[in-house]
Amino acid sequence: MTQPAHLYVPVKDAPVPWPDDDVPVLRNRPVRLGTDTSLLSHFGDDVWNVRPAHRDAHTDVGHLNLLVFPGALRRQFRTVLLAALDHPQPVEPGGRQRPAEYIGIGSLPMLVRGLRLFAHWMHAQDRGQITDVTGHDLDTYLRHVIGTSTPPRLKANAVSALRTLWLFRDVLPAPCRLATGFPWAGKAANELVGHRAAGGENKRPRIHEDTMEALLAWSLHMVEQIGPDIRDAWQEYAALCRGEHPSQAIYTGTTGPRLQKYADFCRRTGTPLPGTSGPDGPGINYGHVLRLIGMDDKGQFSPAQKRWLAGQGLPVATHSTVGVITGRIQGSPWRDSPLTVAELPGLWRRLIGALFTVVCYLSGMRPGEVLSLRRDCRGADETTGQLVIHGHRGKGYDRAPDTPEFAEPTRPWVVVEVVHQATALLESLHAQPYLFPAQLRTGVFRPSTTHARTCHSINRDIADFAAWVNQTFRRADGSAPIPDDPSGNLNSSRFRRTLAHFIVRRPRGLIAAALQYGHVDTKVTLNYAGAPDTEWLQDVAVEKLELVLEQISDDAQRLAAGEHVSGPSADEYRRRITEVVDFPGRTVISPRSAARLLAGTDPQVHHGEGMTCVWRSETAACRAARLTQGLPEPAGPDESECRSTCTNLAFTDRDIAHRKQDLRGWEAAASDPLAPQPLRDRASAQAERITSLVHRHEQNRTEGASK
Structure with missing residues (x-):
């Protein structure tokens, strides 16, 4: 139920006059530079072009067609719309709305749509002036809105439009004032019509x-x-x-x-x-x-x-x-x-x-x-x-x-x-x-x-x-x-x-x-x-969370199937994957929650080309190299500065398979008779280093199996 009906007494003693037909409808709104002001709409026009007052040049804002209102009520609702253009929207009683905020130009067509429904209901109920509507009428109107076949979001819009009409009462002529208490105080528009708004997830x-x-x-x-x-x-x-x-x-x-x-x-x-x-x-x-x-x-x-x-x-x-x-x-x-x-x-x-x-x-x-x-x-x-x-x-x-x-x-x-x-x-x-x-x-x-x-x-x-x-x-x-x-x-x-x-x-x-x-x-x-x-960073967080969860699942399955891991951080790699894979998970309802979940879930295991970094900033060789060069401290591994002596490194069977492919290329380059000797020497050294790495990996596998 609404609050008990009572007549509203304006704060100002002086009555608010009706606008003249030649009043520009965008008189209190800035218009885009270059707009031909001679073509701007006036109060007496049946169609208002409000597009020049929209900030975005790419937005195609529809004209406001005033002919959709019943003829007997058209002047009253035309006056309401002019007030919405002229003045900031007052704050709802107990509401959290920012003060001095004008209704966005892009929102005005939806306001017209909501007010049109109310105007036609008034006309059907033989209410000749907005001020004639009582609190009981508003409850009847709400039941009417809920019973229509329009989508729930448009029903909620109809409720919001009526509340907007009430909020502008101080700047409207007396016949245009909704002389009741604030409609359906204490309940949100979606709640009143049973509409559940979609969440903020990027679908x-x-x-x-x-x-x-x-x-x-x-x-x-x-x-x-x-x-x-x-x-x-x-x-x-x-x-x-x-x-x-x-x-x-x-x-x-x-x-x-x-x-x-x-x-x-x-x-x-x-x-x-x-x-x-x-x-x-x-x-x-x-x-x-x-x-x-x-x-x-x-x-x-x-x-x-x-x-x-x-x-x-x-x-x-x-x-x-x-x-x-x-x-x-x-x-x-x-x-x-x-x-x-x-x-x-x-x-x-x-x-x-x-x-x-x-x-x-x-x-x-x-x-x-x-x-x-x-x-x-x-x-x-x-x-x-x-x-x-x-x-x-x-x-x-x-x-x-x-x-x-x-x-x-x-x-x-x-x-x-x-x-x-x-x-x-x-x-x-x-x-x-x-x-x-x-x-x-x-x-x-x-x-x-x-x-x-x-x-x-x-x-x-x-x-x-x-x-x-x-x-x-x-x-x-x-x-x-x-x-x-x-x-x-x-x-x-x-x-x-x-x-x-x-x-x-x-x-x-x-x-x-x-x-x-x-x-x-x-x-x-x-x-x-x-x-x-921060929406861009939230999108990145969602993608990173998906990648981390996929990677954890794949790494855990490979470990369970017997994938061998060697290198100075092999034990730490196995520990992190084993701990994180047991995490039961949470429901991600927004990009922000994805960022928070990522912070507590990411095991900081980074798979690179032929190597895996089990990231610890204090022991990272790439971090030390960047700091030595006077570069900013990295938030994660920098593969361009990776050192073979870094204690963060681990090598999976996947990494070793990649290194074996590289080994064949280095061996071919080392034996190329047409290549200069310095290049052959470098290729030979790289082949020797990879051979040693592969040997240690295989030897570690054998020793681990014999224990």
């Missing part, structure tokens, strides 16, 4: 390693080889459209003389007329001819001019092409013919999808943070020299659009070289303020001057890019270059968790373009260590 699946490796590799091909050709063709096409291409300098005057000169040029140089495909073969692309002679935006050919050109007997090309092919894949041109005008828009979007993949995946940024990047975001740290990308955080209740008086400070993300290359290519593709503009061409709907691509659009671009690669190229065995992901469609929201998985697993060797995941790990983790945004 997004990782992108399969075969798919992600191939997607990244081909994205890097776009950065280095294919993308510059698409960029140059697009720039040539744009210059032709503007009449600024150098080839157009020979044309002057009206359309007729220009056309005559162009036909003479084609006859003299043997250049075919630009064509377009048709059922009877290629036909003349008159639109592109206009473009070539600098008349693209100045008119069109008359029927007589078209007949004249067709009668010149000039050859007609199959397509209308621009640019040249310079990029190479595996030593061969990536394409046999220049790009066609018809292909350019699709190739532009696919290139955008590939460049987004490089920037988003290799930086650890959220998709929205990448889409909101602006021109000239590249930089370098003055102290360390590390490459950075400057952008804005993608979360936070206090974010608002920049204004001439105040701009939210940017934050740096440390990145690798190829991310800078991708952003430089993006800046050369267009002249818009955002690296990922909303549209290829300028337009009224979501203009690129103030809007970036949406997450939905960029996900479609990524999928189109992968499909285009698979249609255009083939592996040597005839298979698709980018295999399908068994977990579903490619989605940019899955990049961060996938990167965390790859970093933790640390595959040996180099990934595409010689970018080591360990290198990316160092830089991405540096972005988030000590920062308020």
